[in-house]
Amino acid sequence: MFDFPPLEGAAFGIAAWRREVAASFVPLDVHPLGDGPFWARSSRTDVGEVSVFRIEHSASIVARTPKLVRRSPSDLIKVSLQLEGEELVEQDGRAALLHPGDLAIYDTSRPYSLRFEGSTSLLVFTFPRGYLDIPRDELAAVTATAFPLESPLGRVVNPFFVGLAHSLTELPGANGQRLARTGLDLLMTLLSTQLQQGVPRDPRRQLLHEMLDSIDGRLEDPELSPATIASAHFISTRHLHAVFAEHGITVAGWIRERRLEHIRRDLADAALADVPIARIAARWGLVNPAHFSRLFRTTFGQSPSEYRSATALEPASSAPRPPVLADERRTASSLR
Template sequence: MPAATVRPASQELTSSVAVSFDHWKHLVAESFVPLAARTADVDGFRGQMRSRVLDRMSVVEVTATSHEVHRTPALIAQAGERYFKLNLQLEGTGLLIQDNREALLRPGDLAIYDTNRPYTLAFEEEARMMVVMFPCDALSLPSDYVGQLAAVRMAGSAGLSGIVGQFIRQLSENLEVLSGPSGSRLATNALDLVSTMLHAEMDIVPDRMKPQALLAVSVREYIEANLSDPMLSPASIAAAHFISTRHLHNVFHESGTTVASWIRSQRLEGARRELRDPLHAGKSVGAVAAGWGFLDAAHFSRTFRDAFGVSPRDWRRGA
């Protein structure tokens, strides 16, 4: 299965000011996923966006007067890839509604939501926020696990959510200088921080997490720790968790993927990041591939090209 990529967008910093509310609806759909936008003050509406794509992650700063957006079942039916979005409220307040939960977000607060399920975001007055959007498989956590935290307010005043919020805020203030290998590295760091924050949030209320989701997290963590092992297989993973391979396959089936495809995508993403990392510039492509469990250089090259549309060497050169 080819590794997922973000919606087509410019790698350069883009800035757009809405000239009308119809124009705003177009900007919202182009920057994120298709949404239905409404406002009670069409003539007085003002809105602008600054955005950048960092590897597989879109970072968008949104400033707008009173309005709301809806992700409806009809719009979801048109969708291709599944994304998660993380909101950091910077100014004003916002109301996020998903899965019969409501999160009132004040400055500094964070909340995550799933573009594959209906949601509403409403702003009664002018507000500013950072929106980080990424494919659901960009996190090592199972989608169902993340879904249990949809529309749950994570206070930005303290703890890990405060650290993550400050990191994302710094990204928003430096969008113009984030590019190339350093931008990709920061994107990876940001998603690692988000994963850690979500782990911590679920630890606060572990009873909300189903046993199957706990197992899925444990399995993924085990796989991530052993990606360099070329002998990693469904049988070895199942044995390490004292479950049958059939049970293991069912765990991944519930997340809409397979064990083999998830291992492959994680290895490819790891190799892809390392090839662009200045710290590993002295490593040969073959050495990078071997470090992620690919012992056959030709097979790695074909698989990499199939996933990303470019050879490993061309990717390293920035082609």
């Protein structure tokens, strides 16, 4: 299943690798382990806002410290899938030891650490947090949790992500995006199953999940509101707002966030490039173009048309990434 050829090209030294991970992911502290020289190689494939990295490196510790989180905020989600060696993922008070074929998820908006006792090979998938249809505190309950290859869902989901890394370079554009979306849907199934293991013991949390599912199925309805949701679940609007408040979110805010996130995905979808923006927004319940445009710009810092143009797909590439010299990086940055 892991028949990847070795990455070729010149290896990064430790200083160059620290610069590389900061540019590719988020700023991280990287410290070599052992007495030998540190080395690393990587390749990258981008499909819309989903990136797939294949990484090989020697023993090291990687940390996203509280100071780095404050200095460089990020909403990027990362999924590690181990190919060779072992990886210890720590976040939110949990630790997961990954063996070949296992995967784990972690959130760059909060501190985490990764430990590799020996040389390793792994896949890392990154995407915006909004692609996961669960509140932030619910996501924090499944970070740094090992999802083994030899588990009922792992036997389906984990090999799919390996196949995704193999295939995306040959499936650019709309086909690659559909494949990436399928992978994220499978990941949501994995995370939801893990979360629901604790739901029967907590009726309010179970009610929250039922209401989140209900909202997600009715986002296209312009009349969707706290009152209609409360009525559908036979509770008062006061009770509804209280359940959401326990998780640090509001009902109206969650509906707005999910609608905008679905619209953002559709605007980046090459298969929908010819569909008018107003029609995409209306499909997700935002029928007033001027109101939608203001919401989108406030949330994402760009107009819908600017965002669509900025995310127009280039052909996918998985060429190994060579070390970048400091003066070359400054030149590249000036051209962005």
